[in-house]
Amino acid sequence: MASLIDIKQRITSTKKTSQITKAMQMVSASKLGKAESNARAYAPYVSKIHDVVTHIAATGNSSDHPMLVSRPVKRTGYIVITSDTGLAGSYNSSVIKEVFQEISTKHQSSEEYAIIAIGRNARDFFKTRQMNIVLEVQGISDHPAFAEIKDIASNAVQMFEDGVYDEVFIYYNHHINSISSELRREQLLPLTQFKDANAEAEKDLTVYEFEPSEQEILEVLLPQYVESLIFGALLDAKAAEHAARMTAMRSATDNAQDLIGDLSLQYNRARQAAITQEITEIVGGAAALE
Structure with a gap:
């Protein structure tokens, strides 16, 4: 399983990618409106x-x-x-x-x-x-x-x-x-x-x-x-x-959000496993001292 740091870095990079694709989607949507007007006017x-x-x-x-x-x-x-x-x-x-x-x-x-x-x-x-x-x-x-x-x-x-x-x-x-x-x-x-x-x-x-x-x-x-x-x-x-391009960037943004959700779940599970492991080690160490 990937380490907590690796998962956290993937979440951060995916969020940044999502922001870029979202911005590109909005730009393309704006350009689309004018392009449609140009085509209709011609x-x-x-x-x-x-x-x-x-x-x-x-x-x-x-x-x-x-x-x-x-x-x-x-x-x-x-x-x-x-x-x-x-x-x-x-x-x-x-x-x-x-x-x-x-x-x-x-x-x-x-x-x-x-x-x-x-x-x-x-x-x-x-x-x-x-x-x-x-x-x-x-x-x-x-x-x-x-x-x-x-x-x-x-x-x-x-x-x-x-x-x-x-x-x-x-x-x-x-x-x-x-x-x-x-x-x-x-x-x-x-x-x-x-x-x-x-x-x-x-x-x-x-x-x-x-x-x-x-x-x-x-x-x-x-x-x-x-x-x-x-x-x-x-x-x-x-x-x-x-x-x-607007449709492609919308799909990319949606996929990034889905990936962030999966990575967040994976991160929480890994963190919970690490906490459980630490508690087990503490309890085991305390029991060894008795």
Whole structure:
């Protein structure tokens, strides 16, 4: 059995750990509220730009735009959103595992895919395995602004237009609520969903007037639309990250409290055993003197 001093030291260190995890839980809870607000506030913009693109695709001469046309797939691009830090449960591992399995299953060599890593965890995982990372970004703030990923988003779109890859998928954790999230895999390019733009546009009675021509607007709007999808996914993933870290730190705090209770019981039993032993020795010594 461990000594009383050892047990006491474990209780003290566990209490300190519990205080740290509790503080991290409260910080993550505070960040989660703002992250959820950011994601909700951005959703109307994505919805509106989607409506405008739908109307232009339905009424304009957009069938030959390279971002709307499917082509033979020689190389696939994967945008992977993870966090820079850990202590967030399975938040990072679930995304990384899904992408790794997808690449291992579909591709025979690194020439057949390209990875765009957003977050240090994804960068470190794929770089350690010498997988093909073409773009990376780290150090994104807890409440990111579009300027932080503008370059990587525009580069991702430009690389598709230049033929570096022929399709692009994005992987991230979608925030549902404070205790749950789900892995999302979405196709960003080509924008095949606008092939049925006529049927979708007929359901919307909004009338748009475009100046200059619809085709010129489409040339500018389509890249912005894809960039907005990437940024929206990042905001969503940040909310999921804060929720995952809050939940993980709550579980760590609860486990620490349970461990403190077990150690306290063990300490009291060891102390009682030591007192009993001392009393026995005293009684035995007194009896020997009689």
